[in-house]
Amino acid sequence: MSKKYPAAALWSRFVTSRMTTVGATPSSRADRDEQPPRRSCQDKAASRNRIPRKVAASMLAVATLAAVATGTAPAASAIEVQEPGVVRVDQQQNLVVRIAGVSSQDKFTLDFGDGSDWVRVFNTKCSPAKATRSPNSCTVAHAHDYAKPGEYQVVIRSGKKMVNEFTQVVAPAPQFGKEPHDQEHSWSTMTEAAPYFPCSTVTWFFNEAGQSADRAGTKDDVFAALELLSEYTGLTFVNTDDPQDADITYSWEQLGGPAGLGGRGRVILDSTIRWTTDQLAGLDVQEISWREGSTTWRLSTPGRGWLIVHETMHALGIGHSADPRDIMYAGPPQHAEFGPGDIAAMNTLYKSLPCPVI
């Protein structure tokens, strides 16, 4: 005999995606039935945060004075200033002023144009000899907080001499979705700011420990999922063999309920659940069947790649959606494609934003 297997019963295990502190017991309950708690998927134990929390709520502008001397004598006449590009108030875009051709004798005065006191920078660390020897490390930096978006006249002087003057546009932060859900698109964020800069490169490591033979194709699905997410976010994902170098680590565990967990810095897949086997590989809709006693169950569902997409989107700071069309819906997805809330979230946090000036 043949029956249609209730998809919700499986997906309730598939999509529960909590990430609390390491060692926390994940819920085995379908998270479509619960309000996803704010930051529930954030891995507080992750140490590799691209944006330090202490500055996450403020605006930061950094003026970097890169001392590059080509000889042993001070080269004040060769001072060059590279003007920054777009700056955003939520430190997604840092103001970077690079001044080359300075020596230890050069002193700069920075006026960021917002009424704050002038900042004097004494370039004592960078002797001409050191700047010649190691121009990349011969750098002094100054951080500056802008209180409001707007246009500011930045003035840089060396002594009484004007080095440069330019207008700096400081853009407002984008409006992230209000918890629990954005009114228009029903998506949400897990953090106050995206964990990665727009346009940045995110490295990932796949830990095969605990992976059974019938899940051997999982890493291929990670590649496919990240290729898709790269297209929609503008991020670049690079695989690394060095776990210490990874921004996101994929690993296997017996989760005792959910098929996957996603949080900042990590994605965990359940090592025993049917959903993570190669039977459901890929991003296409898959048809599977299996026998339990005298009953043959049949199921048609989006493939395992969408589990990896869902959990990786958590790692990118995106929370659950209330819209069943979305992959970030905390219930069985209906389609093997992104929904409007998924796309709005990725646009708002990443794709629509200018690249940082670094």
Ligand SMILES: [Zn+2]
């Ligand atoms: Zn989830």
